[in-house]
Amino acid sequence: MNLTMKDEILKRFLLAKDNPISGQFLADDLGISRTAIWKHLQTLQEEGYVFETIKKKGYVLVGKPDKVDPARINSFLTTERFGRNIHYLDEVTSTQSIAHELAREGAVDGTLVIAETQTKGKGRMARPWESTKGKGVWMTIIIRPDVPPSQAPQFTLVAAVAIVNAIKSICKNFMPSIKWPNDILINGRKCTGILTEMLAEMDRVDALLIGIGINANQQQDDFPPDLQTIATSLSIEEKEEINRPQLVATILNYLELYCDQYIREGFKPIKALWEESSGTIGKQIKATTLREVIEGKAIGITENGVLEIQLENGEIKGVYSADIEIM
Ligand code: BTX
Numbered sequence: 223m224n225l226t227m228k229d230e231i232l233k234r235f236l237l238a239k240d241n242p243i244s245g246q247f248l249a250d251d252l253g254i255s256r257t258a259i260w261k262h263l264q265t266l267q268e269e270g271y272v273f274e275t276i277k278k279k280g281y282v283l284v285g286k287p288d289k290v291d292p293a294r295i296n297s298f299l300t301t302e303r304f305g306r307n308i309h310y311l312d313e314v315t316s317t318q319s320i321a322h323e324l325a326r327e328g329a330v331d332g333t334l335v336i337a338e339t340q341t342k343g344k345g346r347m348a349r350p351w352e353s354t355k356g357k358g359v360w361m362t363i364i365i366r367p368d369v370p371p372s373q374a375p376q377f378t379l380v381a382a383v384a385i386v387n388a389i390k391s392i393c394k395n396f397m398p399s400i401k402w403p404n405d406i407l408i409n410g411r412k413c414t415g416i417l418t419e420m421l422a423e424m425d426r427v428d429a430l431l432i433g434i435g436i437n438a439n440q441q442q443d444d445f446p447p448d449l450q451t452i453a454t455s456l457s458i459e460e461k462e463e464i465n466r467p468q469l470v471a472t473i474l475n476y477l478e479l480y481c482d483q484y485i486r487e488g489f490k491p492i493k494a495l496w497e498e499s500s501g502t503i504g505k506q507i508k509a510t511t512l513r514e515v516i517e518g519k520a521i522g523i524t525e526n527g528v529l530e531i532q533l534e535n536g537e538i539k540g541v542y543s544a545d546i547e548i549m
Pocket of ligand 1: 318342345353412414416454
């Protein structure tokens, strides 16, 4: 849905920062009565927003709940299409399932599904994805590029580049790296996973559902025991609280830019960006595919996003999809 009247009001307060806004100004700006404005402010207060009244000047927003709600994401967006239509939910089974339904019903390019928590978050190959309530970014973006199904896997790499650059622009105390094809690691621990699913006909993609899970504000003991030693969050590494709506919007800003560039110019510029942030290329790796286990040195990705591995005997093998272990 587009921004509701309540979200429009909230957005104005977010953009005004510490400056007061009068009820009359809002009423004129939005074309509704002052009573209606007052009612929306009441609802916002019930949701945890705190307003201070400044005599003769109006209201200032002085407290916000920590939520990834549409108004707050919107206040950081610079996109044309991505994130302009947001479905925000408190709890879902998986944002991928909701996105599937919306895509089938014709959701527009760039539609975002985002939730505070998932009860059945999905990784690849039916693995579970832990989605701690209110602490991470659990979202799916529906995009509708005019490409054949064979190009779909490249969008996972486009998304990885967008996420890694968004993280780099917000966090300054560490260097994230991409582990082919769909993880982002910090100091060897996973902070992000990407799951790309597709609705397609024989020769063209109908919709791609790019699912993104980012550990943002968990502390180490928020993770279940099996993830304690393999997962981390941006906040643990940055040693600061992460502004989740800003992170979401920054990813969408980069993602629209890179998807458009990919459509215009092909994979080459994305490949260069990907290699710049790769923690896989040049490393000795073990790749487990559905059919075999390949050990060798990761030497690059091809124009199609295929990972090339050089075996000990010099032979080069390309893998389309695999789990990678860096040796
Ligand atoms: P993956 O199969 O590469 O990774 C899944 C594996 O990662 C799990 O088996 C577990 O070992 C580990 N893991 C699970 N949860 C976490 C976590 N929070 N942090 C670090 N490691 C974890 C990666 O799959 C793709 C994940 C996509 C998740 C997004 S969230 C929004 C969207 N909706 C949804 O259901 N999935 C996607």
